[in-house]
Amino acid sequence: MSSSFFFLQAEKNADNKTLITDLEDWANENRTQVYVIDRPLGDERYDYRHDGSLVILIPGRKLSIVDYSGDNDGFEDFVEDFIEDLGSISDKYRYKDAIGRLT
Numbered sequence: 001m002s003s004s005f006f007f008l009q010a011e012k013n014a015d016n017k018t019l020i021t022d023l024e025d026w027a028n029e030n031r032t033q034v035y036v037i038d039r040p041l042g043d044e045r046y047d048y049r050h051d052g053s054l055v056i057l058i059p060g061r062k063l064s065i066v067d068y069s070g071d072n073d074g075f076e077d078f079v080e081d082f083i084e085d086l087g088s089i090s091d092k093y094r095y096k097d098a099i100g101r102l103t
Helices: 017-030 072-092
Strands: 006-009 034-037 053-057 064-067
Parallel strands (some): 006 034
16 A cells, blocks of 8 residues: 555565554554655665664654664674764755754
């Protein structure tokens, strides 16, 4: 089921299928935008060595990063790299004010 409330920019596989399906159903039932990504939006140049993590973005809620790989060290590296890349993108496109970061 495809809807304008759910956006997926990650590979759906056997490990994350249930979570992704539940999030899509929740988005449609609550008519709330949900983004499930595995790299920062809008820039395909970012590639991560760690597979098995998803970032869940829902307006008005805290960002969630979910790991289903079991690789704690790889997950920690992914989180650090993702946050660094997100900061770089926010500087580049001047999103700091929109995301609440002070200059």
